[in-house]
Amino acid sequence: MSKPLHKTICDKKRFSLLYEKYAQELGNFLYYKYGSTLNPADRVQDAFIKLWENCAKILPEKAKSFLFTVANNLMLNAVKHQKVVFKYQEVKPKDYTNESPEFVLRKKEFLKRYEKALSNLKEEERVAFMLNKIDGKTHKEIAEIVGVTKKVAEHRIYSAFKKLKNQLEEFK
Structure with missing residues (x-):
């Protein structure tokens, strides 16, 4: 070698x-x-x-x-x-809960009513509201995304919130 x-x-x-x-x-x-x-x-x-x-x-x-x-x-x-x-x-999440069956049922019913109330909103109100509450966007960011002024975005969010409060007593 x-x-x-x-x-x-x-x-x-x-x-x-x-x-x-x-x-x-x-x-x-x-x-x-x-x-x-x-x-x-x-x-x-x-x-x-x-x-x-x-x-x-x-x-x-x-x-x-x-x-x-x-x-x-x-x-x-x-x-x-x-x-x-x-x-x-x-690993799946647990399929049981400490909540009472009545509470679970009320929660499901509220979710249905909430989705129906959201679908009744005008599209621009629903979009602004969802961007704010679900995605956590600020009024200024929403205005930039949608292409309106900050005041218009604020008005749409508050208008949607007001309509939801009128339709859903739990929202008050």
């Missing part, structure tokens, strides 16, 4: 040559094995960062093996993390 020419890869030029030689191949390997959803290019970069951090410990002839092992382990960690994320996304 021949002796290696260089003992470390800590030289920027040697490291750059390693990057040019293996980065594409490593990226393709990860892409083919795991697909694109887990960002194989990021894992390639992370593997090269780890190689640079450990450049004094790794012999040049072992660099390729190190890169592929580290990159593969990083992808496996990403897969594990993705599984945990999916598991917690599957």
Whole structure:
């Protein structure tokens, strides 16, 4: 077996040559094995960062093996993390409540009446009201979005609120 020419890869030029030689191949390997959803290019970069951090410990002839092992382990960690994320996304909210059945029924009835009252508003009033109360937009922002003055936006919001109060006793 021949002796290696260089003992470390800590030289920027040697490291750059390693990057040019293996980065594409490593990226393709990860892409083919795991697909694109887990960002194989990021894992390639992370593997090269780890190689640079450990450049004094790794012999040049072992660099390729190190890169592929580290990159593969990083992808496996990403897969594990993705599984945990999916598991917690599957957790459903509780289907029970401490509220009385009467309260739940009243809440559903109020929601129906509220939606009907909203649909009875003029479109410009409903839009201004929803932008303010649901999206939390200021009067000035609403005026810019809708293309009217701030006073007109305020008037539409207050007009919608007044109509809703007249139609829904719980709104008072």
